Amino acid sequence: MEAIQEHKGLVYPLDRSNVDTDQIIPKQFLKRIERTGFGEFLFYNWRFDDDGNPREDFTLNQQAYKNSSILLAGENFGCGSSREHAPWALTDFGFKVILAPSFADIFYNNALKNGIIPIKMEEEQLNEWMQEATDSQFVLHVDLLNQQISDEKGNVITFDIPEYHKEKLLNGWDDIALTLLQEDKILAYEASRN
């Protein structure tokens, strides 16, 4: 996975809670055997009508948001199915950071494995930014190293992220290679059980 130290980008406000992974990427797109190419199907049933035409009332289709890379969402983002196609679709579309009051556990892990920074933040500031991003084009700067997010008006907040997740994101490390550094312990564990 690609390393990510910081990211500055346009914010897309998705003011909905309990956005499930069926909404992020509907089942008809889970049949592919590759990891790539899911972006065009992101939020498919919200973005497109029954004939496959873009719905203009879904704001992600509007020109102003087409290049957004930071997603702002409501509570419990990514609940439901464990499909990793959800972060694949988000990252393929161009999202690098997701800010929400809370995330579903499996999605949170899946996002991290794909170099997306999922950030839990308190609702008050999030709602303010949600409003700003709804009213006009709005940019945030996310600094993972210093665990800070700043807007262009000079508001700065800090965020928490477990150190081991941060380290992996900053370095773009391959989880399996890291685990295999412990292979002697896996062997010893297996031997102890036989």
Added chain:
Amino acid sequence: MGKPETVVDKIWKKHVVHQEEGKPDLLYIDQHLVHEVTSPQAFEGLRLTNRKVRRPDLTFATMDHNVPTKNRHVVKDEISKKQMETLKQNCADFGIKLADMFHPDQGIVHVIGPQLGLTQPGKTIVCGDSHTSTHGAFGALAFGIGTSEVEHVLATQTIWQERPKSLNVKVIGDLGPGVTAKDLILAIIAKFGVRFGTGYVMEYTGDAIRNLSMEGRMTICNMSIEAGARAGLISPDQKTIDYLEGREYVPKGDAFEKAAEEWLALATDEGATYDHTVTIHADEIEPQVTWGTNPGMCVPVGGNTPIVADSDHKEDVKRALEYMGLEENQPITSIEIDHVFIGSCTNSRLGDLEKAAAIVKGRKVKDHIKAIVVPGSFSVKLQAEEAGLDKVFTEAGFEWRESGCSMCLGMNDDIVPAGGRCASTSNRNFEGRQGNGARTHLVSPEMAAAAAIEGRFVDVRNFAGVLS
């Protein structure tokens, strides 16, 4: 005697391979279940890095999500076909046992694990599927993982896990007649919400849980994820042992006796503590029907849809009612349906089918309704046919299908059309889950069967013959 421990404490400490301050634990995985949808990219990853499957003997694969439930040999969708062929090739290349579409062990992955005895108390079990929590019914620590983690487990037989917090869901008293495990878990999610389990492993305790069949316990644990918990489990007891004895992958003879003793010892100790406990009174629970677009949007069948102005989440409620094509404050029993689906990893086992069959026996499905029964596995289908259940269903006007995930998520041809309304025994009523624009109401098998007969939701307890 040491400090009293929960079943999770006991399983956890037996599986720690490596521990380091400030990091998650590296846990050993005893059983990895694999299906066609979430595995192809994982195998591809192994190939790209020239890695092998570390323990093919601890890995078992089946095809369930995409499989046709009628005309089994005709997979019309080329991409589905390719996904299943890919699994077959991957299993052959990496030496993994596969129950393919025509194999007698085929079925929904969470139905066949217990059925084959691959699921056992004390095991750590993972699968690239969120309903892996089902296996917790046996006192196993079982949770869903993403495809990157599938690849990780294939390569290392381990997974990095943060120690979850513990949540005791204590269900006291007993469920009334006509009220099922499905109603209980729906009522729990309705009461506490779809994220109250986030970050926790839920352990279900209390008399009502002890009195459930193993199938009922699977239904409960299955839907733990709908409350936000990755895993839900129940301490093993004699019922667990009796269910497992004689199953294909369970030890035999003296080895079984020894295993059974160890399994019973895994049960949570008297006096063990939890991070959080909630209590539910089983006798207050009524048959449930979801009205909205997540499983927490649920009321008793005698109730009404919510009033937007009275709700804490006005926007969500408004959106959900609109999607579902319902009025606010509408009686649940006034909701007419046009589809009925009895199946899914939540409710497709023999006991589920028997209970639904008892309702439909000698009755007819309302004319306009398309009703299907999809057994959870090939073996469930055979047993049901031996008991004559297929005849009961088909004579009533149901279609009797081959096993698979089917209309729970509509990855095959079993789809509810846009605007269609389905009484479904599955686990998710998300927008578009059963088909783009489809409207799903989650219910028990008994409630789904009664709705098929009446054409609308009815209280199954008032249904002639149910309580006698």
